Amino acid sequence: MSKPIIATASLAGCFGCHMSLLDIDDRILKLIELVEFNKSPIDDIKTFTKQCDIGLIEGGCCNTENIEVLKEFRKHCKILISVGECAIMGGLPAMRNGIPVKECLDEAYLDGPTVGENKEKIMPNDEELPIITDKVYPLHEIVKVDYYLPGCPPSADLLWEALVALVTGKELEIPYELIKFD
Amino acid sequence: MEEKIKSIIKTSGNSPDRLMDILLSVQKEFRCVPEEAVSLIASALGISEADVNQTKTFYHFFSSKPVGKYAVYLNNAAVSGMMGMAEVADEFEKQAGIKFGETTPDGLISLDYTACIGMSDQEPAALINSVVFTELTREKVKEIVAGMKEGKTVESMVPEYGDGNNAHPLVKSMVKNNIRKAGPVCLGDYDAGKTLSKALSMNPKDVISEVQKSNLRGRGGAGFPTGLKWLFCSQESGERYVICNADEGEPGTFKDRVLLTERAKMIFEGMTIAGWAIGAKEGIVYLRYEYDYLLKFLNSILDEMREKNMLGKNIMGKGFDYDIRIQSGAGAYVCGEESALIESTEGKRGEPRNRPPFPTQSGYNEKPTIINNVETFCSAVKIVEKGGEWFSNMGTEESSGTKLLSISGDCKQPGVYEVEWGMTIKEMLDMVDATDVQAVQVAGPSGVCVPPSQFSRKIAIEDLATGGSMIVVGKQRDLIKDIVLNFMEFFEDESCGSCITCRSFNMILRRMVEKIVEGRGIKPDLDNMVQWGEIMRNTSRCGLGQTSANPVSTTISNFRELYESKVKDVDFQSDFDMKKAIIESCEAVGRPPVVHE
Structure with a gap:
């Protein structure tokens, strides 16, 4: 039987969840024996080259590109997992929810103390750029999500245990410490 | 302003635990509690501005901006909706030329909604400057608003007075009692002072054991044995308090309003007997602000009882000192919860306390306190008068005596009925002349929505417990939209916000019900709602969060087909609308709102 294929992406996140995945240390060698990676920053494959079994996504959706990528993942992955606070609930980026988008953009490009010179009052509006959405959305409001791995970031051990359980079909046993956050 | 506020603080007792009274007076005087008042009050009472602000912002009837000279609070509870509130609001x-939530530019009229004001048998009803207007229609609204524009006093706009003490010179209200059935306990014969005199010649322990013998259980809804509560409190040492819970906030209940109107002396007598039994010297009635129109009248009854030596020093020459004061609420459902009520009585936000310690151990001012419902005190009077056995012979094995039911909704005879516990729902519906019934909401939003297949169930603490609210829902109603959604909006508003699940899940559940009403619901939503309700029940500190999922969970379990007919049988469906989501930012940066997919 061929190895299960994994894809990963970071949307409106900080890559911290991916860093946490690297924190499995030498177990990454075992992971490579267990699975094959497709589209992911880990192997730098930019587009899906085949159907995958598991998609891991960190970060919520704050713009049209995030949504496009998320929908691609849903199309290409049998199982989709929301990884970390931002994917599950919007996280820090969602702090802007409740503030009108215009106010946020004005603060970022016109009025903020770190703006510097912007005499022409230019806002980034090139057609090539993704469009900012009105709110930051958690993944499950856009597509169906199969599993959630909580944490900011989820610990390396939690990611490891969850992945191994999923690809080996063993029951996931999560020690309390791994999902205790205070 | 400063002088006025200082004098209010002085007359209200100049103490942090009278903050509610101070804020109520300031609100009345200035039609709001201005920032300036907050700092004056804080420095006068020696507390922080944050302390004053947190109380001020907690209650519905305190405002930061002035309400209108005529402040209209229209009841938007489910029954009001059933009786035509939408037309009245429109x-x-x-007539006022403004929307609800607004004040006319000249400051003459403000329009707001408010939760159930205890008039479910005469809806739609509204409070205008604490004067009650019932059975409103488009015509009546036209007259009222015209009167406002002419500058008439609100009192003069009351067309005619109701029956009984509603017409008392200190009440002058159009509210009707609608007592349809008087029973032998609360609404039967009553001879003021007779039982008090008997009780004061008894040993306090014997008074408690008589109440225990009666098996009287709390009439507010929770059904805790009254005698036991009194016994626990009497065994504590030091100062003790008696509190009467007249914060009748459960939508659909109005029987305490009738007792306060017609049996005020009996309530106070019951509180005095309780004070004798447990060894208290002070009683407090926590009166919901919606019943403020009864306040002067109730205080006059207290004065009368003091004159007759039924209150005060050396009552009836038996050497017992005891007095009662009335504490007004300011609009918060959660204050019906006993520990939240105590917090509010102490001038704080009405946030429930952790229990234990229970109020009988540490209640008002951290002193042992009993809190009983209005009806419980009335029942206690009859029990001491006629004996516990007489009382326990009525009703069922586990629910002795009679119960006042406030019955409203789709029936021909809404009103107050005093019946023995044990009546079936079917018997009740015949009694109130209700036909074509889709459901009966027992015990208000926090209770159970009972379908016709269960109409043989009994109204009793062991089967269908109720604090008195009974709402009959006819077949013509949209159960999910008119009832369930209304109830969830109510809980979302009334959660004190202390427990995370209660604060957020009530909102989430309301949204999900809305989603179903709007035709966007899917099948998995139903099980999710039930499960989330269960989480809220298990993780909330007080009865509000423990029961506020009931409108959803009891209707899903009893009317599942109705829900299933409204939801799509799919696994997942996104409500996300890309076009809508990008409009704002495209406008802000000046680019066409087009997504190339």
């Missing part, structure tokens, strides 16, 4: 908006 007429108010037309």
Whole structure:
């Protein structure tokens, strides 16, 4: 039987969840024996080259590109997992929810103390750029999500245990410490 | 302003635990509690501005901006909706030229909604400057608003007075009692002072054991044995308090309003007997602000009882000192919860306390306190008068005596009925002349929505427990939209916000019900709602969060087919609308709102 294929992406996140995945240390060698990676920053494959079994996504959706990528993942992955606070609930980026988008953009490009010179009052509006959405959305409001791995970031051990359980079909046993956050 | 506020603080007792009274007086005087008042009050009472602000912002009837000279609070509870509130609201908006939530530019009229004001048998009803207007229609609204524009006093706009003490010179209200059935306990014969005199010649322990013998259980809804509560409190040492819970906030209940109107002396007598039994010297009635129109009248009854030596020093020459004061609420459902009520009585936000310690151990001012419902005190009077056995012979094995039911909704005879516990729902519906019934909401939003297949169930603490609210829902109603959604909006508003699940899940559940009403619901939503309700029940500190999922969970379990007919049988469906989501930012940066997919 061929190895299960994994894809990963970071949307409106900080890559911290991916860093946490690297924190499995030498177990990454075992992971490579267990699975094959497709589209992911880990192997730098930019587009899906085949159907995958598991998609891991960190970060919520704050713009049209995030949504496009998320929908691609849903199309290409049998199982989709929301990884970390931002994917599950919007996280820090969602702090802007409740503030009108215009106010946020004005603060970022016109009025903020770190703006510097912007005499022409230019806002980034090139057609090539993704469009900012009105709110930051958690993944499950856009597509169906199969599993959630909580944490900011989820610990390396939690990611490891969850992945191994999923690809080996063993029951996931999560020690309390791994999902205790205070 | 400063002088006025200082004098209010002085007359209200100049103490942090009278903050509610101070804020109520300031609100009345200035039609709001201005920032300036907050700092004056804080420095006078020696507390922080944050302390004053947190109380001020907690209650519905305190405002930061001035309400209108005529402040209209229209009841938007489910029964009001059933009886035509939408039309009345529409007429108010037309006549006043503003929307609800707004004040006219000249400051004359403000329009707001409020939760159930205890008039479910005469809806739609509204409070205008604490004067009650019932059975409103478009025509009546036209007259009322015209009167406001002419500058008439609100009192003079009351067309006619109701029956009994509603017509008392200190009440002058159009509210009707609608007592349809008087029973032998609360609404039967009553001879003021007779039982008090008997009780004061008894040993306090014997008074408690008589109440225990009666098996009287709390009439507010929770059904805790009254005698036991009194016994626990009497065994504590030091100062003790008696509190009467007249914060009748459960939508659909109005029987305490009738008792306060017609049996005020009996309530106070019951509180005095309780004070004798447990060894208290002070009683407090926590009166919901919606019943403020009864306040002067109730205080006059207290004065009368003091004159007759039924209150005060050396009552009836038996050497017992005891007095009662009335504490007004300011609009918060959660204050019906006993520990939240105590917090509010102490001038704080009405946030429930952790228990234990229970109020009988540490209640008002951290002193042992009993809190009983209005009806419980009335029942106690009859029990001491006629004996516990007489009382326990009525009703069922586990629910002795009679119960006042406030019955409203789709029936021909809404009103107050005193019946023995044990009546079936079917018997009740015959009694109130209700036909074509879709469901009966027992015990208000926090209770159970009972379908016709269960109409043989009994009204009793062991089967269908109730604090008195009974709402009959006819077949013509949209159960999910008119009832369930209304109830969830109510809980979302009334959660004190202390427990995370209660604060957020009530909102989430309301949204999900809305989603189903709007035709966007899917099948998995139903099980999710039930499960989330269960989480809220298990993780909330007080009865509000423990029961506020009931409108959803009891209707899903009893009317599942109705829900299933409204939801799509799919696994997942996104409500996300890309076009809508990008409009704002495209406008802000000046680019066409087009997504190339």
